């Protein structure tokens with residue numbers, strides 16, 4: 280219980296998109312100011328990280344890093360990573376295909392998930408992402424990954440939509456567009472977060488978001504080969520109840536940031552989470568030892584203080600992990616897992 284089982288690994292601050300809502304925009308603009316961790320440094324981190332079954336690669340645009348297969352491979356081999364998610368803006372179809380082809384062939388015992396971002400079914404997607412042709416590139420990337428998925432049982436493809444200002448009609452059209460042009464295993468709706476701890480951004484229509492979250496939970500899923508997928512999906516659906524409570528100003532329970540999950544940025548800083556500014560330590564100054572940093576007195580105090588303050592936020596990764604490690608949610612998780620097992624749709 281004292282080691283993280285979920286690490287969010289930022290591998291670069293470079294990005295080829297310019298999304299209007301990017302929470303990492305400052306780091307992306309300043310990416311030339313620091314020296315990002317090398318593959319060799321990731322190797323050292325992986326060797327003393329303990330078991331990290333769930334790895335989320337982040338950035339920037341992770342696909343831009345040419346040595347990504349090696350970096351991920353170190354965690355698969357040394358930290359027993361079994362589930363690896365790589366989000367992408369879909370702007371690099373060829374590189375994305377090669378990346379997943381390499382990873383799925385090299386590591387058959389690990390399940391890889393490509394997670395593309397699509398916010399609108401039309402030209403508004405290009406506008407919010409700041410790149411002309413972004414939607415078409417994403418569709419091309421998704422087509423290539425869908426073809427690869429036919430051959431690989433250790434590959435899934437998800438689509439993530441950030442709820443910004445879309446209407447009910449927009450979201451219905453988007454789901455239809457996605458069903459025909461992307462064919463994801465899961466289509467998730469994420470909320471535009473507040474800037475810092477708290478709930479959702481003030482700018483969104485909260486009631487519509489909560490209604491649509493339920494619709495996406497029902498309609499945005501088809502069968503997939505990922506082991507434990509029914510459990511992962513039941514967590515997503517339980518998340519709806521937690522999000523309802525959060526959006527209505529109720530604390531959803533203790534946060535496991537710094538204990539069960541943590542964030543490593545591209546320069547080796549270990550952060551409590553993606554939302555707060557707390558830095559728990561610098562891997563470059565601590566022999567690349569993640570566990571040592573997380574167990575230091577100062578880290579434990581930061582984690583205690585954070586929970587004393589009943590910190591809360593609408594970050595999906597945190598909420599999902601907090602659900603897994605909160606027994607109060609278990610009856611619902613069991614019910615929803617069974618429901619998933621018996622009601623999922625076949626892929627089209």
Ligand code: SF4
Nearest residue numbers: 294296298301339368
């Ligand atoms: S693709 Fe991601 S990292 Fe890049 S600008 Fe958009 S939100 Fe930021």
Ligand code: SF4
Nearest residue numbers: 534552590591592597
């Ligand atoms: S609830 Fe957890 S993940 Fe969210 S801001 Fe607070 S410490 Fe970070």
